[in-house]
Amino acid sequence: MHSQLVRPALALAAVASVLLTTGCMSMPANDQYSRHELMQRQTEEAGTILAFRHVRIQGEGSGVGALIGASAGGGVGSGIGKGRGASINAGLFGIAGAIVGGVVEDRLSQTDATELSVRLDTGKIMSVVVPGKLNFVIGEPVRVLSGQGYTRVVPAMPAQPAAAVVSSIVPATAR
Structure with a gap:
């Protein structure tokens, strides 16, 4: 059970680091x-x-945030339940992760x-x-x-x- 929770946690950490890195990129100053x-x-x-x-x-989503969010969400969802339940959870969490990842990427890519x-x-x-x-x-x-x-x-x-x-x-x- 412990390894089932560690893998999704690592995936979420990877998602956060990639999104934070892309959020630091901005337009050149005047x-x-x-x-x-x-x-x-x-x-x-x-x-x-x-x-x-x-x-x-306005931020421009490249799709990377949604892709990483879907992957992380699917990983987390697959660790919940067994058999068909784990597959359903992987799909639902993957969709939710894609939505959240896309929103986070959009917010992080906004500039002043x-x-x-x-x-x-x-x-x-x-x-x-x-x-x-x-x-x-x-x-x-x-x-x-x-x-x-x-x-x-x-x-x-x-x-x-x-x-x-x-x-x-x-x-x-x-x-």
């Missing part, structure tokens, strides 16, 4: 770039923050994001949802970077004297 974005042209527009609010990005409303210097108003809980100030000047299917909103860079700009572009050996 200040992170992927390798394929390097050296890619982006357009830049100046604007001002009109409004922002924190939102949640920020919906921004920006008035561009051209007068147009645009909205975009960016990953992470960002805190802007209403009226804050920003840069809207777009390209390769991405749009980012980042704080405007402070103005620099022309000499500082040139020295940051031209290598010291060329001066």
Whole structure:
């Protein structure tokens, strides 16, 4: 009887570890770039923050949670009863495990994001949802970077004297 309970407990521990690991994966932050974005042209527009609010990005189930939940539930159910009863329990617990596993995966894969409303210097108003809980100030000047299917909103860079700009572009050996 003891080994019949240990096996399902190990299966549940495996389910929990896989679901927790997938729950830690998220979208890249607004200040992170992927390798394929390097050296890619982006357009830049100046604007001002009109409004922002924190939102949640809905989780996307890959089916892994449901599959692991069904397997674990079936393992637990098969350890309850004998013969035909164990088979019926395995099926019922497998279905319940699939439902619970799918819900857990969905919840763990949700991420935080920020919906921004920006008035561009051209007068147009645009909205975009960016990953992470960002805190802007209403009226804050920003840069809207777009390209390769991405749009980012980042704080405007402070103005620099022309000499500082040139020295940051031209290598010291060329001066």
